[in-house]
Amino acid sequence: MTVGDSSTEARADDERGIVIHDLRHSYGSRQVLRGLDLRVGPGEIYALLGGNGAGKSTTLAALLGFIAPSAGIVRVCGIDPAADPQGARAQLAYVPESVALYEHLTARENLDYFLSLAGADRSGATVIDPALDAVALPRHAWDARTGGFSKGMRQKVAIALALARHVPVLLLDEPTSGLDPQATLEFNRLLATARTRGVAVLMVTHDLLSAVDVADRIGFLADGRIEEERQADSGSARFDLNALHARYARPQVAA
Numbered sequence: 001m002t003v004g005d006s007s008t009e010a011r012a013d014d015e016r017g018i019v020i021h022d023l024r025h026s027y028g029s030r031q032v033l034r035g036l037d038l039r040v041g042p043g044e045i046y047a048l049l050g051g052n053g054a055g056k057s058t059t060l061a062a063l064l065g066f067i068a069p070s071a072g073i074v075r076v077c078g079i080d081p082a083a084d085p086q087g088a089r090a091q092l093a094y095v096p097e098s099v100a101l102y103e104h105l106t107a108r109e110n111l112d113y114f115l116s117l118a119g120a121d122r123s124g125a126t127v128i129d130p131a132l133d134a135v136a137l138p139r140h141a142w143d144a145r146t147g148g149f150s151k152g153m154r155q156k157v158a159i160a161l162a163l164a165r166h167v168p169v170l171l172l173d174e175p176t177s178g179l180d181p182q183a184t185l186e187f188n189r190l191l192a193t194a195r196t197r198g199v200a201v202l203m204v205t206h207d208l209l210s211a212v213d214v215a216d217r218i219g220f221l222a223d224g225r226i227e228e229e230r231q232a233d234s235g236s237a238r239f240d241l242n243a244l245h246a247r248y249a250r251p252q253v254a255a
């Protein structure tokens, strides 16, 4: 990765959470990211919004070490995912739009299995049960096979796994698409739990309502960079939904 400013890079190496600085990425001749800057600190929830094709998934792919960006700095707790994908992935949990679990295993068994793969502590009473409790998966579901689980229940298992692994970074791709209002509310509570545990949460979403409910900052990705960012107000009305909606509905600049 080409890096122009070594002091910026050194600072990024020291930061916890997510640091993206001047990230550029092209697929062939198509420039998708054109100088993206984004930071998510411990205990912060950042909602990244943008139209179809704006580059949200490409940003997640850079954090997961799936692509080698053309230029810029990407760090997950100080680790460059392009140089050390395993190291970066050990610091994060990624919850895709559809969470894949072993259907014939129960929720507890899935956690036990995935924790063993991650080489993490997996003792049921002290690790697995408190994590399932923290995400409010109903008790009757703990020992049920996950084959019949709804999207919301699958997410709870995935986030329980993240909590049990004590990862400092959580990446979420379209977490609320297809969730009913009650499940969305429960999901937002889950994120608040992650926040109180000091996790840096980056959520890619089209769901402005959920972003308004739960995010501390909302960034609009357009033309390959964060075109505008809003910070939650500490007052009662955290965000002005009408203003955000007007901003989001504005036609995006083609990247």
Ligand SMILES: Nc1ncnc2c1ncn2[C@@H]1O[C@H](COP(=O)(O)OP(=O)(O)OP(=O)(O)O)[C@@H](O)[C@H]1O
Residues within 6 Å of the ligand: 027, 032, 050, 051, 052, 053, 054, 055, 056, 057, 058, 059
């Ligand atoms: N592997 C790839 N090869 C070529 N082009 C790609 C590749 N992946 C993504 N693109 C293109 O890059 C652009 C950004 O894609 P990306 O998936 O990052 O956008 P997005 O914001 O996640 O979109 P959506 O909201 O539709 O999921 C799109 O024009 C897409 O077609």
